[in-house]
Amino acid sequence: MKPPPFDYYAPASAAEALELLGRYGADARLLAGGQSLVPLLNFRLSAPAVIIDLNRATDLAYIKEETGRVRLGAMTRQRAIEFSPLVKSRLPLLAEATRWVGHLPTRTRGTVGGSLAHSDPAAEYPAVATALDAELVVRGPAGERVVPAAEFFLGLMTTALQPGEMLVEVRLPALASNSGWAFEEFSRRHGDFAIVGIAAMVTTERDRCRSARLAACGAGPVAVRLRGAEEILEQGGLGDLNINAAAARAAELVDPSADLHASVEYRRHLVHVLTRRALKRALERARGGGAAPLRS
Amino acid sequence: MAKWVGQPLKRVEDPRLLTGRGVFVADLPLKDPYAAAILRSPHAHARIRSIDASAALAARGVAGVITGADALAHTQPFAVGVQAPVKYYCLATDKARFVGEPVAVVIARDRYLAEDALELIQVEYEPLPAVVDPEDALKPGAPILHEAAGSNQACHREIVYGDVEGAFAAAAVVIRERFRFPKYSSTPIETYGVVAAYDAASGVLTITSNFMGPFILHALVARALGLAENRLRFVVPPEIGGSFGIKTSIFPYLAVMGLAAMRTGVTVRWIEDRREHLLASSSGVDRVAYRELAARDDGTILAMRTRWYDNVGGYVRSPEPGCTFRPVGNWVGPYRFANLAADAHVVLTNKSLTGPNRGYACGHLYFEIERMVDLLAQRLGMDPAEVRRRNFIQPGQFPYRTPSGGLYDSGDYPAAFERALEAAGYDKLLEEQKRARAAGRLYGVGLAVAVDPSVSNMGYITIALDPAVRARPEYLPKSGAIESATVKIDPLGKVTAILGTAPQGQGHQTIVAQIIADELGLAPGDITVVDEMDTFTRVWGISSGTYSSRFGSVGTSAAALAARKLKDKLVRLACALTEAPAESLVFADGRVMPRGGGSRGLTLKELAGRAHWNTQALPPGMEPALEATAVFGFPLADSPDAQDRVNSSNTYGFIAEVMAVEVDPETAEIKILRYVTVHDAGVIINPLIAEGQIAGGALHGLGGALWEELAYDSEGQFLSGSFIDYLVPSASQAPVIEVEHLATPSPFTTLGAKGLGEASSMTAPAAVANAVSDALAPLGIAITELPITPSRLWHLLDAARRRPR
Amino acid sequence: MAEPRKIRMTVNGQAREGWAEPRRLLADFLREDLGLTGTHIGCEHGICGACTVLLNGEAARSCLMLAVQADGAELMTIEGLARGGVLHPLQEAFWEHHGLQCGFCTPGMLMAAYDFLRVNPDPTEEEIREALSAVLCRCTGYQGIVRAVKAAADRMRSAP
Ligand code: FES
């Protein structure tokens, strides 16, 4: 299990990387944290002629707060996210999901941009981005464009990135007041990709649900937004019965496939169970019980 | 007398391993090594029409390519343990019979280049229909793997002990069930590794590898390669990174890398990668079992009948079909019933090959027996603990001869069982269950008991042959289980012990130092233990090796006997020097002195100095040199008799376990709340090491029961080719295991110790299956198949909830 | 650009260098080129953790990095954990509590535990198990390892 030969470049900036990408086009692959790509190379399931290593492009690693949102450079390490006080207070859903992303030693290298651009159907970050309507900033030969998460994740490991383009930043809305969040996941082992994961964010207004945001991973070819379930909450509120109705609806909205570890029906069932659990925990936090246990 | 034996001493092996100084096979410094990489079949079943290696041969850094044609021309097929004409070469010759079967080997300057060249080999395959299920493989019209054999049945034996028909006819209750036991492995974190170097001048092929025995396989490899045994040297490096039986099955690679070294003339180094390991190293068999139990209505078991379909994959690789016959002597487990019938089918299918895996065949056996006992209890409305109590072999019955020929050496099964119930607070757990059930929770308590066989008697394997074959005059009977040790004292009075074992983390150096320290009145620190096996320099026999939990009984016996032999010599020497009577001498604190004091006696250093420096002054008739070798052989390891009875192991421990679980009614996730295990492995030499073995074994058993499976689709494509899909349990799944011991010393070993290396790997699947079944009993669910994954379990729950009740 | 290039790094406090093709894995570079065979390889796809080393002070999989990527970095491997012949408290605790059998997972386990205890010096047993799930061990059932890490944490907190 050794990588096939390739040419290797380690540009010092995003601009240099883009230039290389322009030069090598489809022959090149971008190497971010390497926690998914290097295994593919080792298994020789990927054999690019050129590797463009972004790890020395220091201008791509940052966490910045702006009014109402947080911007993360694509090469921001998952580990930096995990230990960032800013993320903890402004993007607590991302912080909570990060604990489910691999293990500390893989988060040392793994990056937010790598995870999003890889778009593994069972990965946690695409679900968080989808739930929160993240904006993905994509740079290419024609300059920069901003792609909403809903249009970024297209299918099984496919994104809206065009040849010659790279993901440079992700923008996430900061936690609003009266909001609660939860990331629920079922996996066989800690640190594995999810069998099913649910990202949830609810904002309350007195007894009403002002907005609900729900997305699932592991339940389709790509992270899915569970809009139909959100509507049930936004219309009918956050009572137990309604939460259950929303969870049941969520299970209808997904299109999971079967594999060695879980059948279609079981995954669908888990979407129901985990959506309910996530919503309950999120609601508790929204109501000020901010210290709800991480796992129910 | 036992000052050190029984102490939880820290291991002498650890400092080097903790600082990165251990030397594993991949760490050996080599002179000008080449790397091997193996091309493997992508097909489950395919005829190999042609292989074109010319482009690979021309590639950068390539020294040679070996294919099936070389295997045909220069090697013999390995001997197989069945009568069916199954030809098993070290490389595929005519057909590939499972995904991952080695088809060609590239030898290149390094592994990167070797893998590059693999991509250049052109193989023309003609894909054939495949079969993976052992019952399907026996149906008419199934694809045949080995045409010469005419069917996929490698071996079939119907064996009856006692009056099974009569017992079933007289029974008040008969229980029948079908079970499926999955194919799983122990996947040591260190994969296989081989270094082969051929010296054409002397004609000696030296193979260094993490092979751990049995060394009978040395003879198989020599024969396959056409080498005299004294021209084939097997060396084992100082460390092996775990094996759990799996590294026994490295031997075909020893042959193929030996062949490569002989053909290319270079030193060949092959380090298996994880993908290869999962695809094609080894595993236990997957088994379909039909079992019947006959009992009286008071819970007394009268008889059992079983039909097995054991799936050995594409070939029969030695020591298979041990998967079926290794536990023959303990086929009745810890129970007294006298009537037993086994209808055993060993089946070839398009899956990877099997072999010993921790607990070799016993996980399968006790999963069936212990589930049946629980089903009996359920049928009779009895406490499963009570049913077991009624059927145990009693302490007064030892040594106990089982109907299938096993000779259980010692034990007190009721006492160990009660100890387990008490340690777990069985009654309290049952009360907790009542409360939990009332609250709608799925809470279960499971029991499992087992006889833990160790030190297999080589003869068991011949049960696979018809007794008529074994009766032929030209037939060479097989039997025995031996181990050797050499102990010597240097001129300054320090001791070196040399073993012929190949440990994989069991701490032989520590344990032997403890034993010899006691025997010679020294401290363990005075003793250096060398355990790097080398067939050219060690004393060994074909049953040698570190497998089948042998060390705890035969290894320790040999070490103690060698020390005693040497001690006898020291006594004679001391008698001659001090004129004290032999009976009065004691060994303590590095001295030999008369009992009760008086004289200071002599230090070992003084004694050894005299013996080494002044050999002319030795007592008349004494052989010079302070050195003794002892070979311990079990006296009761005969070959099978005409009725297929055989004492298949040499010591028999006992295990009793209690497990409490809770099943999440929504996700079907199983949580192990308590896991108590009581072991009788005779005298425990180092409790720290013993606990480590038990905890590790338990997690292997749980892994197979809950997470791990080498899975195939119905076309024979392999689905578990990485650690992403083959789920090795991690620290966050592992339960806390509470270990207790109850020792009934073995009368047959020098120190009274028995093996315990496989231990709970054979009971954990039964314990968890019983506990989960108990949790789900209110829903009418009984576990009969493993692994119990949440997805599968949820489907059972879902179906049960839909059933009209 | 696929040609071997010179790579320099600091390993266990010493400046080291060697030549490697870009595709060469850091794990192979450490083991084969620098002779630091204490770092083990168990899967080459990031799951087993046997190859875990400290990269600029943080645990990382050396089978998922190219040697070129570590050019200029500071590494610590198992060979650098004991200082001046004195075992690190983690090593002591693993020895004391039988936290290893074959020792093959041990280097990765120690590196991961070292990093973990720096970010969480006073962990609960559950946190220890979660952190250690980054490294697979097939021998111990993790029982001795969990105990050892707990003991080491206690000892390191009470030490000055
Ligand atoms: S060898 Fe790197 S994680 Fe397994």
Ligand code: FES
């Ligand atoms: S001690 Fe052997 S793998 Fe952990």
